[in-house]
Amino acid sequence: MSPTEILTAEETELDAVARRARWHILNTVASSKAGHIGGPLSATDLLVALYFRQLRIDPAQPQDPDRDRFILSKGHSAIGLYSVLALRGYFPEEELLSFDHGDSRLQGHPDMLLTPGVDSSTGSLGQGLASGAGMALAAKRLGKDFHTWVMVGDGEIEEGMVWETVISAPRFGLDNLTLIIDLNGLQQYGWPAADTDRFDRSEPMGHVDLEAVFRGFGWNAETVDGHDFDAILATYDKVEQRRGNDGKPTVIIANTTKGHGVSFTSGTYKWHNGVATPEQLDLARGELNVEDSQR
Ligand SMILES: Cc1ncc(C[n+]2csc(CCOP(=O)(O)OP(=O)(O)O)c2C)c(N)n1
Numbered sequence: 001m002s003p004t005e006i007l008t009a010e011e012t013e014l015d016a017v018a019r020r021a022r023w024h025i026l027n028t029v030a031s032s033k034a035g036h037i038g039g040p041l042s043a044t045d046l047l048v049a050l051y052f053r054q055l056r057i058d059p060a061q062p063q064d065p066d067r068d069r070f071i072l073s074k075g076h077s078a079i080g081l082y083s084v085l086a087l088r089g090y091f092p093e094e095e096l097l098s099f100d101h102g103d104s105r106l107q108g109h110p111d112m113l114l115t116p117g118v119d120s121s122t123g124s125l126g127q128g129l130a131s132g133a134g135m136a137l138a139a140k141r142l143g144k145d146f147h148t149w150v151m152v153g154d155g156e157i158e159e160g161m162v163w164e165t166v167i168s169a170p171r172f173g174l175d176n177l178t179l180i181i182d183l184n185g186l187q188q189y190g191w192p193a194a195d196t197d198r199f200d201r202s203e204p205m206g207h208v209d210l211e212a213v214f215r216g217f218g219w220n221a222e223t224v225d226g227h228d229f230d231a232i233l234a235t236y237d238k239v240e241q242r243r244g245n246d247g248k249p250t251v252i253i254a255n256t257t258k259g260h261g262v263s264f265t266s267g268t269y270k271w272h273n274g275v276a277t278p279e280q281l282d283l284a285r286g287e288l289n290v291e292d293s294q295r
């Protein structure tokens with residue numbers, strides 16, 4: 001496959017798209033010499049399933065008022081979103097190499113005024129769910145049937161503003177709003193711990209029954225393996241089928257691994273951000289089984 005060939009949703013194998021997206025994440029960040037790795041890699045399969053099977057979108061019309069919306073509230077994972085947007089045909093894959101350059105459309109955090117396919121600017125954690133609720137409420141008021149999806153990190157949901165929307169969304173009957181929590185068990189560092197060092201790297205939400213909490217606030221809740229495409233698609237479908245029936249927003253709690261898909265980045269906070277060496281890139285390319293031409 002040539003790097004410029006546009007992949008349509010119907011023609012693609014999700015696993016191949018995800019491997020290629022993961023390669024772009026590592027290779028692009030290495031090329032730009034700075035960027036996040038672990039969060040983009042944990043979110044890749046969820047994003048690929050959304051953009052290649054679920055969202056009602058047309059990459060040729062990124063501003064279609066009736067399109068489904070997606071907000072990457074964990075905006076530091078921008079390169080993960082850009083990789084999937086490029087593969088889905090919003091802009092050329094080659095453009096990924098401009099990532100984080102001053103004059104690029106692909107800034108280090110998503111900019112809705114610059115990048116085709118980006119529905120909301122994010123990066124200051126905690127804000128995307130509120131924006132998404134606004135979009136979902138607008139759809140209700142305008143009589144439109146588009147669906148709004150938001151993805152947050154598990155560290156991000158320590159932000160209080162997330163919970164303002166968790167409380168209010170059911171009261172507005174926002175069954176057209178779905179929140180995906182990328183529960184990868186790690187954030188940048190971890191909780192301050194008196195008895196260890198400054199950062200103990202414990203799970204940000206490991207002590208919380210998130211399903212029970214969300215249900216208590218009036219949400220539907222689903223838990224899924226965030227690296228199993230069959231399970232992800234079945235869960236997305238369930239959400240879509242339920243929409244419009246019960247007035248409840250839905251949370252999808254996705255169990256993921258930070259840095260998933262590449263041996264040396266998997267399961268460690270140390271690859272929250274970082275730049276792969278040429279040797280590491282070679283190793284990753286082999287593990288991801290991508291063609292040489294994609295480098
Ligand atoms: C309001 C705010 N505080 C701090 C940061 C810096 N920051 C960027 S990523 C990150 C950790 C996020 O962890 P998590 O939400 O678990 O994301 P993931 O594991 O998916 O990378 C932090 C603290 C920020 N972007 N915004």
Ligand SMILES: [Mg+2]
Pocket residue numbers: 153154155182183184185186187
């Ligand atoms: Mg996390």
